[in-house]
Amino acid sequence: MPSPDDDAKLKMEDIAREAGVSIATVSRVFNRPGVVHPDTLARVKEIASRLRYTPNLTAGSLAGNRSRIIAAVIPTITNSIFSETIDGLSTVLTGRGYQLLLGQTSYRDDQQAALIETFLGRRVDGLVLTGITRDRKVRTRLKSARIPIVETWEFGANPIDMLVGFSNEKAGAAAADYLIGRGYARLGFIGGSDQRSGARLEGFCHAVAAAGIAPCRIVRIPSPSPSSVMAGSQAIAQLLHERPKPDAVFCSNDMIALGALVECQRRGLNVPRQLAVMGFSDLPIAKAVAPSLTTVQVGAMDIGSQAATMLLEKIEKGHIACKRVDLGFSIVARESA
Amino acid sequence: MPSPDDDAKLKMEDIAREAGVSIATVSRVFNRPGVVHPDTLARVKEIASRLRYTPNLTAGSLAGNRSRIIAAVIPTITNSIFSETIDGLSTVLTGRGYQLLLGQTSYRDDQQAALIETFLGRRVDGLVLTGITRDRKVRTRLKSARIPIVETWEFGANPIDMLVGFSNEKAGAAAADYLIGRGYARLGFIGGSDQRSGARLEGFCHAVAAAGIAPCRIVRIPSPSPSSVMAGSQAIAQLLHERPKPDAVFCSNDMIALGALVECQRRGLNVPRQLAVMGFSDLPIAKAVAPSLTTVQVGAMDIGSQAATMLLEKIEKGHIACKRVDLGFSIVARESA
């Protein structure tokens, strides 16, 4: 009598023998059911499920030179904005029979390079990167890897392969323009020290300069930060010391903005009358707080689904019509600014 | 001259030939460097890195019957609390040369079963599950899979294999006792409809009953919910209609509590004087909001690191001293209750 854990050691050969067919046929049953005779198909399927057979995907990957694994490299999963992207990725991939291998860099370049190397060693079918990697060596390595790659969350000029995102610089500029258009004239900026926040800051400052108003006050928070909310509160406190006091502040993410909001509330400062606060990302919480948060919406989840879709198209069709997708962004005007 | 993408097709054989050793030795250089002669080691390493050779981990997995992949199954990555667990998992695993395969169930049992089947097919070295799976078939399947498994976020009686978490029921009871101890007597509960929230509710109600005060008012939010914060606001509005009005409410997660807080603020209700609000999880935001949120701290990240550590011990040593780890919880008293 077979022991209850025999299913773990079952192989195609066992199914083939039981069904009186070759292992090639069993393989086809799982991979191209369309080409096997209906009767054979039914019989093999029945036996496989009765014996609780699960094909060994590792062996399949090796033989087929195709892993059905996509790897994603993100700074940290703990940031809601990246979790949403992962959610989008994961949902599309799972739905199409692929799996997601996840790695965090903690904003460290050496970590990133190491992760990429491991994923390449795993022979993943595709790679999703957060942001544009500046590291020349990594870029070269990636290009010669000859696998579909999509860079996300930024929209630069020379992608390694594919690209889906938006221009952080333009988004920063749009935020400034929005605030200026609402009549604010002494603008502050609070942001992380990562590259994407830097781009937003750059766009923001350019727009401020272009409008001919005084240059903006800036506070940058080191990445990674234990708590963005707390950091936002502290940053706003710092900004409030400046003279003349800013009348509006743009935060490079919603959590920081939330911290700013809380700090204003704590100090009895009316938002937006005494200080306007604007966020970035449009997390679900942005519309739920009071005052609700004016923010820049960027479709974090869409970035993930789009990246997955492009990757799969390239993997399965061998090429892709459009390698660069600009998802854009939009200003969501609410109460805080 | 080799084309720049030749590295992708390089195999151990190429390195072996170049170094004048056997492929067995090359394999040892990567897996057990200690047993090869220092000179050989150096030479092989130099050649491998010069040629930009990356071992094919898939082939290694098949031959070695060991994938160095751990899979995690969570309801949704979008919930900060699970991202923290994933963060803990990922950090430990990466540090020890393992990779993380991630799958979301969206709180659906069929999805969960399908994911588990795929992961098993991938021959992962270990599996991390969120919560206790009630599905008998899945449990049986998992037991016969003979791989290390750790169930998390709950502390039940008959784990499939290993267990790390805390008792949601006791945590719920502790929350009730805390509120009762502070003098509140008309308690409300707002929670998700998942199993873990259910356990917290159960503990909460038992404690209320044990204290001999009126049974608590309950609002349950369907899972998954688009925005917990929003749902919290709506739920509190609903609770506020009850007569007599509750004087304290326990929310089964911090985001819901945050929504409650915001709604109170919106209605000009003083927290905690007119209504005490208590959360669950101790997200970073809990201590940053005003009033700061009294909550139950559960070490979501620790659950992840602990799960990874146990899995690796079992994988590498073949057995583990302690299969059940109760991480406990603690009440963090702040301003809101």
Next chain:
DNA sequence: TTGAAAGCGCTACCAG
């Protein structure tokens, strides 16, 4: 529509 057989690239055992 099916079968036979040649690998996929590596690990691990055994000999030396």
Next chain:
DNA sequence: CTGGTAGCGCTTTCAA
């Protein structure tokens, strides 16, 4: 410490 080599379980021609 090193080499030879038999698989790991599957996919994929090629022929039948």
